[in-house]
Amino acid sequence: MLARLASQRFLEIRQAFRQSSQAYRSFSTALNYHLDTPDNNPELPWEFSEANKAKVKEILSHYPSNYKQSAVIPLLDLAQQQHGGWLPVSAMNAVAKVIEVAPIRVYEVATFYSMFNRSKVGKYHLLVCGTTPCMIRGSREIEEALLNHLGVKRNEVTSDGLFSVGEMECMGCCVNAPMITVADYSNGSEGYTYNYFEDVTPKRVVEIVEMLRRGEKPPHGTQNPKRIKCGPEGGNTTLLTDPKPPPCRDLDAC
Amino acid sequence: MGLGSLASRTLTSSRILSSQYSRFRPIVTKPGLQSPDASSAAAAAAQPEPTPPPPRKPVGGARVELTNPDDTIEVFVDGFPVKIPKGMTVLQACEIAGVDIPRFCYHSRLSIAGNCRMCLVEVEKSPKPVASCAMPALPGMKIKTDTALAKKAREGVMEFLLMNHPLDCPICDQGGECDLQDQSMAFGSDRGRFTEMKRSVVDKNLGPLVKTVMTRCIQCTRCVRFATEVAGVQDLGMLGRGSGEEIGTYVEKLMTSELSGNVIDICPVGALTSKPFAFKARNWELKGTETIDVTDAVGSNIRIDSRGPEVMRIIPRLNEDINEEWISDKTRFCYDGLKRQRLNDPMIRDANGRFKAVSWRDALAVVAEVALKVKPEEIVGVAGKLSDAESMMALKDLLNNMGSNNVWCEGTGTNPNADLRYRYLMNSSIAGLEKADVFLLVGTQPRVEAAMVNARIRKTVRASNAKVGYIGPPTDFNYDCQHLGTGPQTILEIAEGRHPFSSAIANAKNPAIIVGAGLFERDDKDAIFAAVEAIAKKGNVIRPDWNGFNVLLLNASQAAALDLGLVPESSNSIDSAKFLYLMGADDLNLDKVPADAFVVYQGHHGDRSVYRANVILPSAAFSEKEGTYENTEGCTQQTLPAVPTVGDARDDWKIIRALSEVAGIRLPYDTLAAIRSRMSTVAPNLLRTDEKELAAFGPTLSPDCTQKIDSTPFKAAVENFYMTDSITRASKIMAQCSAMLLKK
Numbered sequence: 001m002l003a004r005l006a007s008q009r010f011l012e013i014r015q016a017f018r019q020s021s022q023a024y025r026s027f028s029t030a031l032n033y034h035l036d037t038p039d040n041n042p043e044l045p046w047e048f049s050e051a052n053k054a055k056v057k058e059i060l061s062h063y064p065s066n067y068k069q070s071a072v073i074p075l076l077d078l079a080q081q082q083h084g085g086w087l088p089v090s091a092m093n094a095v096a097k098v099i100e101v102a103p104i105r106v107y108e109v110a111t112f113y114s115m116f117n118r119s120k121v122g123k124y125h126l127l128v129c130g131t132t133p134c135m136i137r138g139s140r141e142i143e144e145a146l147l148n149h150l151g152v153k154r155n156e157v158t159s160d161g162l163f164s165v166g167e168m169e170c171m172g173c174c175v176n177a178p179m180i181t182v183a184d185y186s187n188g189s190e191g192y193t194y195n196y197f198e199d200v201t202p203k204r205v206v207e208i209v210e211m212l213r214r215g216e217k218p219p220h221g222t223q224n225p226k227r228i229k230c231g232p233e234g235g236n237t238t239l240l241t242d243p244k245p246p247p248c249r250d251l252d253a254c
Numbered sequence: 255m256g257l258g259s260l261a262s263r264t265l266t267s268s269r270i271l272s273s274q275y276s277r278f279r280p281i282v283t284k285p286g287l288q289s290p291d292a293s294s295a296a297a298a299a300a301q302p303e304p305t306p307p308p309p310r311k312p313v314g315g316a317r318v319e320l321t322n323p324d325d326t327i328e329v330f331v332d333g334f335p336v337k338i339p340k341g342m343t344v345l346q347a348c349e350i351a352g353v354d355i356p357r358f359c360y361h362s363r364l365s366i367a368g369n370c371r372m373c374l375v376e377v378e379k380s381p382k383p384v385a386s387c388a389m390p391a392l393p394g395m396k397i398k399t400d401t402a403l404a405k406k407a408r409e410g411v412m413e414f415l416l417m418n419h420p421l422d423c424p425i426c427d428q429g430g431e432c433d434l435q436d437q438s439m440a441f442g443s444d445r446g447r448f449t450e451m452k453r454s455v456v457d458k459n460l461g462p463l464v465k466t467v468m469t470r471c472i473q474c475t476r477c478v479r480f481a482t483e484v485a486g487v488q489d490l491g492m493l494g495r496g497s498g499e500e501i502g503t504y505v506e507k508l509m510t511s512e513l514s515g516n517v518i519d520i521c522p523v524g525a526l527t528s529k530p531f532a533f534k535a536r537n538w539e540l541k542g543t544e545t546i547d548v549t550d551a552v553g554s555n556i557r558i559d560s561r562g563p564e565v566m567r568i569i570p571r572l573n574e575d576i577n578e579e580w581i582s583d584k585t586r587f588c589y590d591g592l593k594r595q596r597l598n599d600p601m602i603r604d605a606n607g608r609f610k611a612v613s614w615r616d617a618l619a620v621v622a623e624v625a626l627k628v629k630p631e632e633i634v635g636v637a638g639k640l641s642d643a644e645s646m647m648a649l650k651d652l653l654n655n656m657g658s659n660n661v662w663c664e665g666t667g668t669n670p671n672a673d674l675r676y677r678y679l680m681n682s683s684i685a686g687l688e689k690a691d692v693f694l695l696v697g698t699q700p701r702v703e704a705a706m707v708n709a710r711i712r713k714t715v716r717a718s719n720a721k722v723g724y725i726g727p728p729t730d731f732n733y734d735c736q737h738l739g740t741g742p743q744t745i746l747e748i749a750e751g752r753h754p755f756s757s758a759i760a761n762a763k764n765p766a767i768i769v770g771a772g773l774f775e776r777d778d779k780d781a782i783f784a785a786v787e788a789i790a791k792k793g794n795v796i797r798p799d800w801n802g803f804n805v806l807l808l809n810a811s812q813a814a815a816l817d818l819g820l821v822p823e824s825s826n827s828i829d830s831a832k833f834l835y836l837m838g839a840d841d842l843n844l845d846k847v848p849a850d851a852f853v854v855y856q857g858h859h860g861d862r863s864v865y866r867a868n869v870i871l872p873s874a875a876f877s878e879k880e881g882t883y884e885n886t887e888g889c890t891q892q893t894l895p896a897v898p899t900v901g902d903a904r905d906d907w908k909i910i911r912a913l914s915e916v917a918g919i920r921l922p923y924d925t926l927a928a929i930r931s932r933m934s935t936v937a938p939n940l941l942r943t944d945e946k947e948l949a950a951f952g953p954t955l956s957p958d959c960t961q962k963i964d965s966t967p968f969k970a971a972v973e974n975f976y977m978t979d980s981i982t983r984a985s986k987i988m989a990q991c992s993a994m995l996l997k998k
Contacts, residue, residue, distance in 0.1 A: 032494040033456060034505045042505060089505060102488030107504035111493040 031118075032111050034089055040119070046090035048098075052082055052189055056098060068099040072109050075099065076116055081192040085125050085185035086117040122157045122164035124212050125183040130167045133174035138202075142178050143167070145202035149209060162213060173198045175230040176222050180205060182212065195220035199227065310334050310352040318350050327393035332400060344386035344397055345373055353399050356408060356437045358415070358522045359474035360387035363579060364483060370415070370474050372437065374407040375399045383407045405441070412442035418452050418497060419523070420469045427465075428524030430537040434472065455500050461508035462990040463515055463583060465532050471525035473499050477517040484580065485511040486712050486732025501525070510995045511732070512705045512975060515586040519569060519579070530587055530987050531567045535559075540566055543896035546883055547585040548640045548876045549982060551771075551807035552684070552706040553885030554581045558589070558877055558896035565589040565877055565897055575685040576885065582705035583991065584976060589877075591985030595860045597872035598901020609870065614902065614912070621869050622917035624852045625833055630657025634831040637663040637820060638838025638857065639809035639979045642881025642893070643940050645873075645906030646815050647933050648921060649837055652910050655919045660827040663815030664839050665808050667774035668825035672816040674956055676949030677783065679813060680707075680887040681801040682766055683946060688714050690766035690802060692758050693722040696745060696786055697968040698770025698806050699729045702975040704886065707768075707806060708732070721762075723755045726770075726968045730997070741967035742782055749788040759793035766802040767795055771812065772971025777964065784959035796952050803953070806886055808971055809979075813884040817937040836863050837906060838873070840980045856909055858900075861980035872903035875981065879905045880926065882933070882940050889946045890939060 036042075048056055055078060063070040075098060079091040092110055096103040110116045117125070128134075128143045143154075146165050150158050157164045173179045176198030184193045197208055199222045211218040226233035310331075312318055318338075320326055325340045331351035338347045343366070348355050358370035366388050374383035378396040383403055391397075398404065416438065423429045455468040473492065478501065481490045487510070489503050503509075509517075518528045540559035547554045547568070554577035559567045568589050570581040600617035601609040625633065635653045637646045641663070650661045662670060671677065682690065687710050700708035714720050715733040722735040725744045738744050738755055747753040759765045769786055773779050787803070789795070795802040807813055828834070829846045836842065838857040844866050847853065855867035858875040878899040884890050904912075907929055914921040923929040933940050939947035976992040977983045 030498075032498065032500040032504075033458065033502050036506070104488050104491035104504060108491040108493055111504070112495045 034107075034118075040088045040090075042089050042093060044088065044090045046079075046083075046088060046094050048079070048094065049082055049189075052078055055189075060098075069101050069105065072099055072101075072106055073113070076106070076110055078189055080116060081185065081189035084123065084188075085121040085183065086119060119155075120157055120161075120164075121155075121166070121183075121185070123162050123184075123186040124164075124209075125185065126163060126165045126209070127168040127171075127181040127183065128165065129169070129171050129173070129177070129179055129181075131170035133170070134177040134179065137177035139178040141202050142180065142200055142205050145205055146180075146209065149206050163209065171196065173230075176224075176227075180208075182208070182220075198222045199224035310336065310350075313349040313352060313354045316349065327391065329391050329393070329395045329397060331397045338391060342391050344375065344377070344384060344389045344391050344395070347391040347395075348375070348386060348397060348399060355386055355399060356441050357387055358433060358437075358472060359476060361476055361479075361520065364476060364479040364520075367475050367479065370472070371411045372408060372415075372441075374404060374411065376401045376403045408441040409443040412438050413446055413448075415472050416442070416446055417448045419472065420452060420454070422467070422470055422524065425533075426467070426470065426524035427527040427532055428521075432524060433522035453497055458500075458502045459506060459508065460503070460526075461510070461514065462987065462994055463529055463587060464509060464518060465527045465529040466525060467527070468500060468502070468525055470523045471501050472523055473501065474522060475501070476520045476522070477501060477526060480517055480520050481509075481511070481514075483716065484516070484709060484712070485513040487511040508995055510997065512582050512584070512701060513580055513709060515583045516570075516580045528567060528586075530590060535561055535566045541896075543877075543894050544571055545877065545893040545896060546891045547581065548810035548883060548893070549584045549588055549979060550582070550704050550706075551810055551812060551886040552576060552704045553810065553883055553889065553891050554585055554706055555891070556581060556585060560877075560896045563897050565592055575683065576887075576889065577706045578709075580706065580709060584705070584978070584982060584988065587987045587991070588982045588985050590987050591859070591981040591983070592875055592877055594986070595984040596875075596900045596903075597858060597860055597864075597870055598903060599872060600902065601870040603868050614904075617869055617871060618913050618916045621854050621871070621913060625656060625913075625917055628833040628852070631660075631827075632830060632832035633658035633660065633835070634822075634827045634833070635661040635835040635837065636839040636842055637661070637811060637815055638836070638840060639664050639811055640876055640981070641811045641815075641838050641906065642876070642879065642883055643811075643814040643818060643933060643937075644881055644926070644929050645837060645910065646811065646818055646820055647929060647936065648907040648910040648914075648923075649835065650818060650820055651921050651932070652914050652919070653835070655914070655921070656917075659823045660831075661820050662822040663809070663811050663820050664841055665771060665774065665812050666815060666820070667776075667779065668822075669779075670774065670816060670821050671780075672819055672821050674949070674951055675817070675888070675947075676796075676801070676803060676952055677956070678771075678805050678807065678816050679949055680768075680804040680806060681796075681949055682804055683887045683889075684710055687711060687766060687804075688717070689800070690714060690762075690764045691718055691720045692762035692765040693720060694748070694755070694759065694765070694767045694789070695722065695724040695726070695735075696767065696769045696782075697726050697773045697971075698768055699726065699970060699972065700768070700806060701729070701731060702970075702972040703770065703772075703808055704806055707886075721758050723758070727970050729970070741965055742778070742785065742963045743965055745782065745785045745789065746963065749785050749792065751792070756789075756792070759789065759795075762793070764800050764802060765793050765795050766804060768804045768806050770806055770968075770971055771808045772969065778961050780959045781961035781963040784956075784961075785963065787953045787956065790953065801949075801952070810883050810885070813886060813888060814882065814890075814937075814940060817884060817940060818933070819936060836867070837910075838980070839863060840983075856906060857980065858903065859980035859984050861983055871909050872901060873906045873909055874899040874903050878903075881906075882930070882943075884940060887946055888939070888948065890941070890943050892943050 059071050059074045075095045079095055080087050083091055087110055092106045093103050096106040128139055130139050150163050152158050155166055173196055178200055179196055179198040180200055181196050197220055204223050208218045320339055326337045327340055328335050328337055329347050331348050331353055334351055336351040338350055345355050355373050357373040359367045368385045368388040373386045375386045376398045377384045457468050458466050460466055475492055478490045478492060482488050489507055493500050493502055493504055517526045540561050542557045542559050544557050547556045555571035555573040556568050557571050558565055568586050570579055572579055599611040600614055602612050602620055604610050633653060633656055635649050637649055653661050684707055712733045723738045724735050725739050727740060748756045767786060767790055773782055790803045831851050834851050834853045836855045840861040840863050853867045854869045855863050856871040856873050858873050876893050877896045879895055881893050882890060911921050923932050930941055972978055974992050976988040982988045
């Protein structure tokens with residue numbers, strides 16, 4: 001009887017661990033093959049917009065003319081911004097034509113990087129950092145708050161098409177953990193912004209979402225009013241003056 | 255494939271040796287036992303200088319060509335010095351030294367990837383083991399392949415590879431010929447430590463030929479590199495990253511390349527296997543017969559794997575000069591046509607028009623009777639696409655003895671000219687095409703006519719950026735090709751120097767012109783050949799050291815037919831024929847045959863011509879007979895019988911010999927050797943197997959041509975790549991391929 005209880009408890013513990021490992025797959029869109037849907041299939045025409053065509057030329061000028069394929073990542077990024085945060089197959093084919101490679105080479109790059117979304121995301125794609133420093137400061141609660149508030153699961157888009165939540169790797173704001181990033185695709189590639197919102201709390205993050213929903217621009221950076229950038233609350237206690245120059249040895253001594 | 259024998263040799267050789275000697279130990283007296291003086295003499299003589307270690311032979315009996323004797327460097331492999339050309343990798347150096355290093359992603363004909371890490375060896379003074387497939391061998395390098403470090407590295411890599419590999423051996427087709435199985439037995443550790451969940455991958459649909467079980471894939475990327483480099487279709491790629499990597503086409507795309515079946519050979523595990531061969535047989539129950547493919551004029555070397563009377567599969571054999579290690583899909587998958595629509599009994603059409611099976615005696619008697627009643631000028635014989643040289647010799651002899659000289663082979667046109675051999679052979683030879691730097695393709699689509707020649711052209715274009723110009727109907731090529739024009743007008747323009755491509759030919763070091771045999775069917779073919787020869791003369795294409803004038807033939811039998819002199823007397827003898835002997839000729843236009851003509855069809859499949867035949871004589875297909883075939887470059891090769899013939903079928907030449915006996919005009923040969931010696935009196939090169947007989951004379955002897963060129967544009971000679979002769983037309987796999995894989 002005790003053995004049964006013990007084994008049941010074991011199972012529960014294992015299940016708790018297994019859930020977190022199952023979630024590892026949902027970085028961006030996890031399928032490494034394409035399924036045709038009415039709004040994402042190779043027959044749909046896709047072109048860079050006129051303004052973006054100029055940007056494409058500018059991007060291509062950064063690389064030697066016989067190595068156009070080096071421009072694949074910036075061009076895919078531009079295409080993603082133009083299409084509202086995700087890359088349909090026809091956009092990847094268009095980029096392939098610009099850099100003069102076979103489309104499969106572009107698909108290889110797009111599936112390698114998790115920041116290239118190959119399925120629909122919301123106009124505001126909210127990315128929650130889930131790495132250890134943020135996690136121990138409560139990023140799991142931030143994510144839970146977002147998912148509950150929006151009523152979606154990870155990588156799912158809300159029904160009004162405005163928000164989607166994804167997990168990101170460390171974005172370098174460990175001093176201001178936990179943090180989220182908002183990739184703003186609502187104004188196409190001209191109005192594209194990628195802003196960090198740091199020191200968030202579950203309450204604050206919901207406020208940010210509602211501000212975005214109303215079309216306002218919440219202030220990015222640290223959300224803790226008492227901090228300045230990554231300094232401590234109440235102002236800096238170090239680095240108050242210019243740094244001391246290093247001691248210079250006596251050059252005339254020898 | 256080679257490592258399997260290595261592993262079995264290491265495992266079984268010691269066993270055999272010990273069992274042999276335990277059962278039977280010979281008792282032999284030694285000189286030392288015979289007398290005391292002899293023993294001391296033996297002792298004194300027993301201190302010879304240590305015998306030098308036996309010289310190392312390269313792996314697989316390979317021949318090493320030191321192209322530049324001044325450029326060789328010396329490295330030490332396991333203590334043995336070997337001389338290698340500069341630029342070779344450590345793995346190649348070890349191969350020359352006779353050490354076979356295990357590998358998965360390295361393939362001698364593909365670019366180096368270096369991602370499997372199985373080839374790690376220890377190199378002195380190197381802090382870590384070195385990927386020998388990628389590391390260039392430097393002079394004086396000391397390479398050690400059997401140290402503890404190398405062995406541990408191999409065991410570790412093998413353990414990693416097996417971690418996510420499914421336990422599919424019992425249901426995997428590659429079992430028995432699997433590189434992973436063989437190398438894990440030879441180089442892996444005996445136990446694994448993986449207790450987690452293995453990942454699985456969705457299977458991709460690559461078409462009716464290649465079966466994919468992508469969970470078994472070890473991501474060696476050999477198929478990706480093959481498709482990009484050799485086949486020229488960039489369809490496959492490595493998607494995703496880390497353990498979630500998948501090989502696929504991303505979008506649902508079938509592998510339409512004509513070389514797609516070769517990925518089956520290349521894949522070291524059972525991820526890509528042959529769909530028609532799935533679950534049919536294990537490789538150890540198959541008997542391999544080394545023979546030649548006849549579906550096109552290239553004569554690719556194949557091995558027919560058969561189990562009993564059934565051909566189970568066809569795989570390529572290595573032949574550096576002709577097909578390297580590849581074969582086209584048609585060659586590989588036509589074998590199931592050998593089992594359908596076969597003629598197995600002689601048949602005579604009775605008064606109602608239905609065929610009735612009869613005995614050989616009756617069939618031959620009927621044919622002989624009619625043949626003797628007909629006037630000689632009304633007898634016509636046509637050899638088919640797949641006929642071997644012996645049967646064509648017998649047919650010509652028979653018809654000549656009956657007084658007719660209207661024998662020809664399908665595909666050589668109505669007015670073939672067999673006087674000058676250079677006019678119907680690939681004079682640069684297929685391997686020689688690699689030296690060319692400009693190609694002019696006239697009226698030929700090598701991709702569908704001879705896929706191996708196309709692979710060779712692509713190899714040359716990739717290696718040396720050769721320019722290719724093409725004249726003919728628009729087709730796609732898997733290399734950069736300029737479409738110069740569609741008809742004979744373009745040839746005239748180039749010949750006169752008016753076309754921009756003429757300067758390319760003039761400036762080329764080794765220009766190659768390839769003319770398609772589809773032009774033989776045209777009435778103005780002499781004029782076209784004269785124009786092409788003018789281009790050749792102007793561009794210095796035919797020289798003592800380089801002959802770039804090539805004709806790409808369409809059928810396996812054309813070259814031998816023209817060598818044997820199967821040239822008809824008149825070009826429209828069919829119209830007045832009363833006795834028509836079709837020896838496997840299915841692509842002949844039989845509309846003009848008079849209604850009262852007596853047609854005898856001797857072949858192995860009930861294909862098109864059977865419908866008009868009056869008598870059917872069943873014969874053996876290429877996999878069932880020993881026949882001589884000459885390929886488009888003039889290389890004579892022989893097929894060997896892999897399976898017995900179907901029903902009551904016989905060899906072609908034997909049928910004709912029997913017919914000659916019954917008709918009273920007995921032919922003078924009874925055995926294969928006898929008919930071959932008869933062939934040698936006509937074309938002695940047909941007896942010299944695996945040797946190329948180059949054309950003796952060049953265009954200086956060709957007669958002047960007064961024909962006018964007809965400006966109709968060139969037609970495609972092969973419309974459906976997958977169905978070109980009676981075997982492929984009877985094949986279900988080929989039907990599936992032409993339904994699904996042809997570009998619409």
